Amino acid sequence: MNRLFTVVNVLGKMILVFGLTMFIPLGVALWGDDGAQPVFEESIVITFSSGLVMWLATRRYHRELQIKDGFLLVVLVWSVLPAFAMLPLLFYLPELNLSMAYFEAVSGLTATGGTVLSGLDKLPPSINIWRGEIVWLGGMGLIVLAVAILPLLGVGGRQLLNAEIPGPMKENKLTPRIAETAKGLWSIYAGLTVMCAITYKWAGMEWFDAVMHAFTTLGLGGFSSHDASYGYWDSPLIESVAIIFMLIAGINFATHFLAWRGKNLIPYRYDSEVGWCVVIIFFSCFGLAFYLWFNNVYTEPLIALRYATFNIVSVATTTGYSNTDYSLWPMFAPLWMLFLSAFCSSSGSTGGGMKMIRVRILYQQVYREIVTLMHPNAVIPAKVGRSVLANRVIFSVLVFLFVYSASILLMALALTLSGLDAVTSFSAAVACINNLGPGLGGIGPATTYALLTDLQIWICSFAMLLGRLEFFTVLAIFVPAFWRK
Amino acid sequence: MNRLFTVVNVLGKMILVFGLTMFIPLGVALWGDDGAQPVFEESIVITFSSGLVMWLATRRYHRELQIKDGFLLVVLVWSVLPAFAMLPLLFYLPELNLSMAYFEAVSGLTATGGTVLSGLDKLPPSINIWRGEIVWLGGMGLIVLAVAILPLLGVGGRQLLNAEIPGPMKENKLTPRIAETAKGLWSIYAGLTVMCAITYKWAGMEWFDAVMHAFTTLGLGGFSSHDASYGYWDSPLIESVAIIFMLIAGINFATHFLAWRGKNLIPYRYDSEVGWCVVIIFFSCFGLAFYLWFNNVYTEPLIALRYATFNIVSVATTTGYSNTDYSLWPMFAPLWMLFLSAFCSSSGSTGGGMKMIRVRILYQQVYREIVTLMHPNAVIPAKVGRSVLANRVIFSVLVFLFVYSASILLMALALTLSGLDAVTSFSAAVACINNLGPGLGGIGPATTYALLTDLQIWICSFAMLLGRLEFFTVLAIFVPAFWRK
Numbered sequence: 006m007n008r009l010f011t012v013v014n015v016l017g018k019m020i021l022v023f024g025l026t027m028f029i030p031l032g033v034a035l036w037g038d039d040g041a042q043p044v045f046e047e048s049i050v051i052t053f054s055s056g057l058v059m060w061l062a063t064r065r066y067h068r069e070l071q072i073k074d075g076f077l078l079v080v081l082v083w084s085v086l087p088a089f090a091m092l093p094l095l096f097y098l099p100e101l102n103l104s105m106a107y108f109e110a111v112s113g114l115t116a117t118g119g120t121v122l123s124g125l126d127k128l129p130p131s132i133n134i135w136r137g138e139i140v141w142l143g144g145m146g147l148i149v150l151a152v153a154i155l156p157l158l159g160v161g162g163r164q165l166l167n168a169e170i171p172g173p174m175k176e177n178k179l180t181p182r183i184a185e186t187a188k189g190l191w192s193i194y195a196g197l198t199v200m201c202a203i204t205y206k207w208a209g210m211e212w213f214d215a216v217m218h219a220f221t222t223l224g225l226g227g228f229s230s231h232d233a234s235y236g237y238w239d240s241p242l243i244e245s246v247a248i249i250f251m252l253i254a255g256i257n258f259a260t261h262f263l264a265w266r267g268k269n270l271i272p273y274r275y276d277s278e279v280g281w282c283v284v285i286i287f288f289s290c291f292g293l294a295f296y297l298w299f300n301n302v303y304t305e306p307l308i309a310l311r312y313a314t315f316n317i318v319s320v321a322t323t324t325g326y327s328n329t330d331y332s333l334w335p336m337f338a339p340l341w342m343l344f345l346s347a348f349c350s351s352s353g354s355t356g357g358g359m360k361m362i363r364v365r366i367l368y369q370q371v372y373r374e375i376v377t378l379m380h381p382n383a384v385i386p387a388k389v390g391r392s393v394l395a396n397r398v399i400f401s402v403l404v405f406l407f408v409y410s411a412s413i414l415l416m417a418l419a420l421t422l423s424g425l426d427a428v429t430s431f432s433a434a435v436a437c438i439n440n441l442g443p444g445l446g447g448i449g450p451a452t453t454y455a456l457l458t459d460l461q462i463w464i465c466s467f468a469m470l471l472g473r474l475e476f477f478t479v480l481a482i483f484v485p486a487f488w489r490k
Numbered sequence: 491m492n493r494l495f496t497v498v499n500v501l502g503k504m505i506l507v508f509g510l511t512m513f514i515p516l517g518v519a520l521w522g523d524d525g526a527q528p529v530f531e532e533s534i535v536i537t538f539s540s541g542l543v544m545w546l547a548t549r550r551y552h553r554e555l556q557i558k559d560g561f562l563l564v565v566l567v568w569s570v571l572p573a574f575a576m577l578p579l580l581f582y583l584p585e586l587n588l589s590m591a592y593f594e595a596v597s598g599l600t601a602t603g604g605t606v607l608s609g610l611d612k613l614p615p616s617i618n619i620w621r622g623e624i625v626w627l628g629g630m631g632l633i634v635l636a637v638a639i640l641p642l643l644g645v646g647g648r649q650l651l652n653a654e655i656p657g658p659m660k661e662n663k664l665t666p667r668i669a670e671t672a673k674g675l676w677s678i679y680a681g682l683t684v685m686c687a688i689t690y691k692w693a694g695m696e697w698f699d700a701v702m703h704a705f706t707t708l709g710l711g712g713f714s715s716h717d718a719s720y721g722y723w724d725s726p727l728i729e730s731v732a733i734i735f736m737l738i739a740g741i742n743f744a745t746h747f748l749a750w751r752g753k754n755l756i757p758y759r760y761d762s763e764v765g766w767c768v769v770i771i772f773f774s775c776f777g778l779a780f781y782l783w784f785n786n787v788y789t790e791p792l793i794a795l796r797y798a799t800f801n802i803v804s805v806a807t808t809t810g811y812s813n814t815d816y817s818l819w820p821m822f823a824p825l826w827m828l829f830l831s832a833f834c835s836s837s838g839s840t841g842g843g844m845k846m847i848r849v850r851i852l853y854q855q856v857y858r859e860i861v862t863l864m865h866p867n868a869v870i871p872a873k874v875g876r877s878v879l880a881n882r883v884i885f886s887v888l889v890f891l892f893v894y895s896a897s898i899l900l901m902a903l904a905l906t907l908s909g910l911d912a913v914t915s916f917s918a919a920v921a922c923i924n925n926l927g928p929g930l931g932g933i934g935p936a937t938t939y940a941l942l943t944d945l946q947i948w949i950c951s952f953a954m955l956l957g958r959l960e961f962f963t964v965l966a967i968f969v970p971a972f973w974r975k
């Protein structure tokens with residue numbers, strides 16, 4: 006239990022900082038006089054006092070964090086922060102119950118972007134900006150998680166991730182250096198967000214929408230302030246801006262960091278994921294545009310290409326925007342898109358799913374297996390890019406895949422058992438575990454998760470956390486050995 | 491190309507032997523004067539002459555077989571024999587096109603048991619006995635494949651399979667000893683088939699049905715001579731006999747062999763699969779019976795248990811019989827059954843899917859992964875039963891799982907692309923790759939594969955072969971390196 010107190014001590018401090026971020030929507034509420042001020046004031050008071058109590062009550066357990074603490078901290082951050090993030094929603098919307106409010110907050114902080122809310126256009130701006138902000142904060146936390154913390158914890162072969170990155174990110178302890186790395190990554194993340202917001206404004210959005218969507222574009226979180234998502238503007242220019250920034254946010258931020266520090270583009274060439282992601286998405290856009298045109302969904306090839314491209318990039322990068330209800334397209338189209346969402350983002354990005362690097366390692370391993378079958382004594386090194394992989398890393402990646410597939414299957418079965426139809430169940434499991442957002446059937450891009458029962462909502466919330474924290478972080482704390490000295 | 495000729499030489503001899511087996515349905519046709527005699531006569535002539543030509547034309551390439559030859563032979567046997575097995579069907583049923591006839595024959599020889607035929611009750615007995623016989627022959631070939639050939643080829647971690655089996659099965663070359671092993675296995679297989687037929691007769695079947703269903707029970711192939719499958723008899727006694735023999739056929743025949751040779755039951759206790767299979771199936775039966783009763787599908791708990799048990803055992807062992815249209819049950823029930831079909835049979839049985847031993851290894855590896863996360867320097871041996879596994883074997887198993895899942899996904903996507911709905915596509919992919927037979931939606935237990943288009947039929951035929959030959963055997967021959975010297 007001492008471990009729990011040590012970690013709660015850190016968590017308390019993080020909750021205090023998190024409370025500070027609520028002043029932004031409070032400011033928006035005051036400035037626009039949109040009626041949500043009291044809601045944010047109450048939320049800030051509760052968040053601050055909780056954080057303070059947690060921090061002070063556990064002060065004497067303060068010490069440097071160890072590996073096991075890392076697991077626990079990560080799980081607690083992503084499961085406890087939503088309980089505070091949901092407060093403004095819970096207070097402002099009386100029709101929202103606890104399950105739904107927590108779901109919405111988890112969906113934000115895991116950058117999933119599936120929503121239980123409709124009538125978004127009529128919500129106070131401060132509530133919508135808060136929804137966007139938690140996606141953005143979640144994305145920020147995520148980059149650090151993926152680039153600095155998970156590799157230290159060794160989750161799912163994450164050690165590999167930084168094999169090609171020199172310097173501070175390669176340390177082997179949870180040291181203050183993480184803070185330095187984090188600062189560099191965050192500057193880039195924040196800089197890109199500002200650029201994105203300005204470009205959105207230039208392309209035709211209102212300032213408020215530009216900022217809110219810049220938050221959810223860089224976080225790849227898919228929340229919108231309009232029920233119709235990007236269908237609201239129906240503007241190819243705005244969609245192009247979104248496409249560019251979604252692709253940028255789908256790249257490893259460590260690569261952006263190296264490129265920015267070295268002031269050149271070479272790091273992108275040596276990135277072992279970005280090329281594959283771009284090529285697969287590129288061909289999928291043209292292929293699906295042809296398929297839509299061939300099936301008479303759109304009679305104009307260019308219109309088909311526009312809708313195919315925007316929705317594919319959105320789903321493949323696990324953003325979750327849409328500019329039309331693609332769940333009405335012939336079934337292969339949305340299924341292919343869900344398939345892409347499983348592996349088309351890079352590790353170290355704000356995207357979800359298995360990550361391209363793991364798929365490359367798997368591919369490599371299948372090739373090795375076939376060669377070894379024919380030449381049982383051959384020794385073939387496993388290489389991705391310039392790095393030779395240790396068996397340990399390959400094992401982690403293969404086991405990760407197994408746990409990933411098994412989780413999707415078991416979550417889908419659990420949803421079916423609770424009474425949901427097969428297509429909705431499976432697409433919900435995929436959409437939540439990949440942190441994508443919209444699924445198909447009852448939870449398609451034109452609808453929301455609100456039709457689910459409370460139990461189903463909780464299953465989805467758990468699935469989002471599981472996917473976001475890469476399974477093992479969560480599973481580890483359920484193993485009895487974790488709690489032994 | 492020399493390799494191809496060497497293998498075709500062996501294949502020619504096998505086709506000659508296969509031609510001999512057609513005398514059984516010919517005899518049935520003559521004895522019952524059911525009108526199918528000319529059809530079998532023509533088929534026998536074509537099969538014999540083809541086999542003879544292949545054998546004689548390649549006689550000078552005869553030599554001892556090597557590993558690569560083994561891959562090629564296995565693929566050719568399972569893809570070329572159906573072209574002869576389908577002849578009687580093609581000749582007798584003018585409405586059957588080539589795609590469908592080949593599908594039916596592949597479905598038989600891979601012991602899948604999905605059919606494109608309806609009006610089974612009105613087919614000549616000789617045609618039905620031939621359908622049963624190819625399942626039985628396929629099952630016989632399969633046991634040798636699984637117990638003796640694949641382990642030598644090292645496919646998908648198959649080396650492990652025989653780790654606990656002493657004697658002839660552990661040789662490391664394709665030697666005549668395989669013939670000895672095969673003989674022992676086949677005697678048991680044949681003996682059990684005779685026992686099964688007699689018990690079916692005793693339980694109330696006609697002799698003809700008893701023999702035909704004994705063929706498909708031991709082969710776990712699911713073909714029936716009645717459109718209603720076991721619903722035709724509506725007899726709990728007959729169903730109980732089927733349940734017992736399906737479970738027996740779902741156990742590793744090498745274990746049966748050891749038990750029979752040693753005249754005791756100890757080998758079953760040391761079998762690392764049978765216990766798990768039985769426990770999972772047992773709890774699934776009671777769980778699903780409760781679920782059906784709870785959802786008011788059956789108001790009598792015992793009736794619910796009867797239907798749950800028969801259909802679960804049938805699907806979990808990948809047999810494919812049914813005594814009711816379980817695709818009409820609430821969705822969780824058939825999905826759970828399809829899920830079980832993926833891993834509830836033993837290696838070395840006539841069942842399909844991943845096999846329980848691989849799942850145990852995966853489970854073991856997940857556990858190792860979690861412990862290693864917490865204690866990065868710990869060395870935990872991977873053990874299943876009393877055997878310690880080499881990394882090489884674990885890699886093979888993990889990669890097998892990846893290829894298995896990816897195949898199901900890609901086959902399902904291909905079927906969706908061809909225009910099939912999502913539930914039918916995914917269940918068809920699962921049912922074909924697991925060599926189960928019936929799926930859900932358009933190809934549920936109450937219907938047939940006949941509604942599929944030719945292209946879809948070919949995709950399914952390929953999926954059955956892929957699953958039956960454990961992927962790598964098939965994939966290997968598509969790799970350019972395979973054909974190099």
Ligand SMILES: [K+]
Nearest residue numbers: 117323324441
């Ligand atoms: K998302």
Ligand SMILES: [K+]
Nearest residue numbers: 602808809926
């Ligand atoms: K079967």
